[in-house]
Amino acid sequence: MLQNNRLKDRRLQFIRTHQEAFDVEPSFPLPLFEEAILEIEGSCAVESSCKVEGSRLLAGRFEVGNAIKKTWPASVTHTFKFLDKIENRLGVRINRASFEQFAAAHIGSHKIIDNTIGIHLGSKLENSSVMLYVHLDKDEDSEDLARTAIALDGGHYSDELTQVLIRDTMLIGFELFFDGRSHLELCPVAPAQPGALGNRGKYLTPYIQKYFSQKVNYIFRGSYCLTVCFSKAYATPVLWFYFHNIKDIPKYFIFNSLGERIYDFCQSQSCLLDVSVAVTEQELQNSRLENFCFYYDQFDECQPHPGF
Numbered sequence: 001m002l003q004n005n006r007l008k009d010r011r012l013q014f015i016r017t018h019q020e021a022f023d024v025e026p027s028f029p030l031p032l033f034e035e036a037i038l039e040i041e042g043s044c045a046v047e048s049s050c051k052v053e054g055s056r057l058l059a060g061r062f063e064v065g066n067a068i069k070k071t072w073p074a075s076v077t078h079t080f081k082f083l084d085k086i087e088n089r090l091g092v093r094i095n096r097a098s099f100e101q102f103a104a105a106h107i108g109s110h111k112i113i114d115n116t117i118g119i120h121l122g123s124k125l126e127n128s129s130v131m132l133y134v135h136l137d138k139d140e141d142s143e144d145l146a147r148t149a150i151a152l153d154g155g156h157y158s159d160e161l162t163q164v165l166i167r168d169t170m171l172i173g174f175e176l177f178f179d180g181r182s183h184l185e186l187c188p189v190a191p192a193q194p195g196a197l198g199n200r201g202k203y204l205t206p207y208i209q210k211y212f213s214q215k216v217n218y219i220f221r222g223s224y225c226l227t228v229c230f231s232k233a234y235a236t237p238v239l240w241f242y243f244h245n246i247k248d249i250p251k252y253f254i255f256n257s258l259g260e261r262i263y264d265f266c267q268s269q270s271c272l273l274d275v276s277v278a279v280t281e282q283e284l285q286n287s288r289l290e291n292f293c294f295y296y297d298q299f300d301e302c303q304p305h306p307g308f
Contacts, residue, residue, distance in 0.1 A: 007042075007043055007044075007300040007301060008037075008038050008300075010271075010300040011037050011038070011044070011046050011300050012034060012038070014046045014048065014271075014298045014300070015030075015034060015046065015048065015062055017269070018048040018059065018062070019059075019060075021059075021265050022050065022057065022059035022262075022265075023059075024059050024060045024121070025060075027121075028089060028090060029086050029089070029090060029119055029121075029128070030060065030062075030119060030121065032082070032085050032086055032089060032119075033062060033082075033117070033118075033119040035085070036078070036081075036082045036085075036117060037064055039078065040064065040078075042069070043299070043300055043301040044064055044065065044300060045064070045065025045273055045297045045298060045299045045300065046062065046063075046064065046065055046297070046298050046300065047062065047063040047064070047065040047118070047295055047296070047297045047298075048061065048062050048295075048296060048298070049061040049062075049063075049293055049294060049295040049296070050258075050262045050293065050294050051120075051292075051293045052255075052256070052258045052259055052262070052289075052290070052291065052292055052293070052294070053290075053291055054256070054290050054291065055256075055258070056123075057258050058120075058121070058122065058123065060119075060120070060121030061118070061119070061120045061121065061293075062118060062119055063116060063117065063118025063119075063131055063133070064116040064117055064118065065116070065273065065297040065298070065299075069113075069114075070113050070114060071113075071114040072109070072112040072113060072114045072115065073103070073107045073108070073112075075114045075115045075116070076103050076107070076115065078117070079099075079115060079117055079132060080096075082117050082130070083096055083130060083176070086130065086178075090125070090178070092125070092126075092178040092179075093180055094130065094176045094177075094178065094180070094182075095176060095177075095180050095181070095182040096174075096176055096182075097182075098152045098174055098182055098184050099132055099174045099176070101148075101152060102134070102148055102149065102152060102172070102174075103115075105148050106144075106145055106148065109145065110137075110140070111136055111137050111140040111141070111142065111144075111145060112134060112135070112136060112137070112145070113135040113136065113137055114134075114135055115132055115133060115134045115135070116132070116133050116135065117130065117131070117132060118130065118131035118132070118133070119131070120175075125178055126177070126178050126179035127177070127178075127179070128177070128178050129175050129176055129177040129178065130175075130176045131173065131174075131175050131176075132173065132174040132175075132176070133171050133172070133173050133174075134171070134172040134173075134174075135170065135171060136169060136170050136171070136172070138170060138197045138198040138199075138200050139198045139199070142166065142167070142168075142169050142170070143166040143167070145169070145172065146165050146166040146169045146172075146186060147166060149169070149172045149184060149186050150162070150165060150166075150186065152184055153183075153184040153185075153186065153231060153232050154232050155230070155231065155232035157230070160207070161207070161230070163203055164188050164203045164204050164207050165186050165188055165230065167188070167199075167202065167203040167204075168188035168189060168190065168200050168201055168202070168203050168204040169186050169187060169188045169189075170187065170188065170189045170197070170200055170227070171186075171187035171189070171227065171229075172184070172185070172186055172187070173185040173186075173187060173229065183231055183232065183233035184231060184232075184233075185229045185230065185231035185233070185234070185238075186229070186230050186231070187227050187228065187229040187230075187240075188200070188203070188204045188227070188228060188230075189201065189204065189225055189226070189227045189228075190204040190205045190208060190220070190225060190226050190228075191224065191225040192220060192221055192222070192223055192224055192225060192226070193224075196224070196225070197225065201225075204226075204228065208220060208226065208228070212239075212281060213281060213284070213285075215284050215285075216239060216281055216284065218252075219241050219252045219253075219284075220241070222248065222251060222252055223241045223242055223243055223248075223252075224242055224243060224244055224274075225242045226239060226240065226241055226242070227239075227240040227242070228240070236280050236281065236282060237280075237281075238278050238279070238280060239278065239279055239280065239281060239284075240276050240277075240278045240295075241276060241277050241278075241279075242274055242275075242276045243274060243275050243276065244274050246263075246266060246267055246272060246275045246296075247267075249263060249275065249277065250263070253277055253289055254287065254288040254289065255288060255289050255292075256288055256289065256290050259288075259289055259292065259294065262294045263294070266294070266296045269296065269298065270298070270302065271298040271299050271300070271302035272296060272297065272298060273297040273298065273299050274296075274297050275294070275295065275296045275297075276294075276295045276296075277289075277292055277293070277294055277295075278292060278293040278294075278295065279291070279292040279293075
């Protein structure tokens with residue numbers, strides 16, 4: 001019990017340290033998210049992130065990090081409890097239909113590891129959202145899950161891209177906004193080293209080589225994996241480059257002043273599992289990044305350095 005309490009305290013410390021560094025007000029619904037992650041037994045990761053839009057910084061963004069153990073379908077109950085709290089305490093109505101339909105169709109699936117929850121605070125309450133990610137087992141065929149998600153998304157994808165989505169998807173995301181909007185994204189993944197994620201990447205890797213720029217492919221080879229998120233809601237896909245070592249980031253990205261501030265802060269943090277930069281291919285054409293997201297995961301079971 002003492003160990004479990006230490007883990008929960010550490011999760012809160014990760015969030016509070018991020019809040020203080022980027023002047024994030026501890027306003028609702030952030031306390032509801034903190035309550036939710038304190039209910040998670042055992043170890044987990046906390047993912048904090050910053051969204052940069054030129055000179056504008058949105059730093060009130062937190063998620064439970066990468067899936068560590070199989071909790072599906074119990075995680076669905078935890079998710080609905082969290083959504084109910086937000087609606088009741090804030091008086092908002094969240095459109096959870098797409099997630100409910102997906103969960104109902106695959107509630108008994110052994111191919112799903114879990115679903116995780118997150119909160120993205122916008123400049124206004126109605127622009128804030130809950131982020132739900134369903135994590136798929138890398139060693140299992142994902143076709144039935146991906147086809148359900150494609151149907152719920154309602155986007156039009158070429159036959160070639162559809163093959164990528166049904167073979168290599170590992171994440172299915174549901175963003176549910178407080179004003180009733182919602183969208184779904186399918187995220188296939190490719191490791192830089194073939195075979196590092198089971199069979200995932202066999203279709204996405206040649207697709208990246210064929211359709212994306214030399215710069216995207218160069219950064220991909222230097223990362224440990226690239227996740228590409230497709231959605232009817234996006235004009236172009238979002239590229240998530242993941243790195244185990246944060247010191248590799250400056251080899252591939254030049255940030256604006258806000259990005260430099262975020263990078264400098266993250267370098268000093270303990271318990272980093274990995275870091276990622278999410279950006280569009282078009283943005284990568286610029287001499288420095290002005291519009292991007294910077295994510296970092298911290299594991300609550302690690303041993304932090306003295307003074308943390």
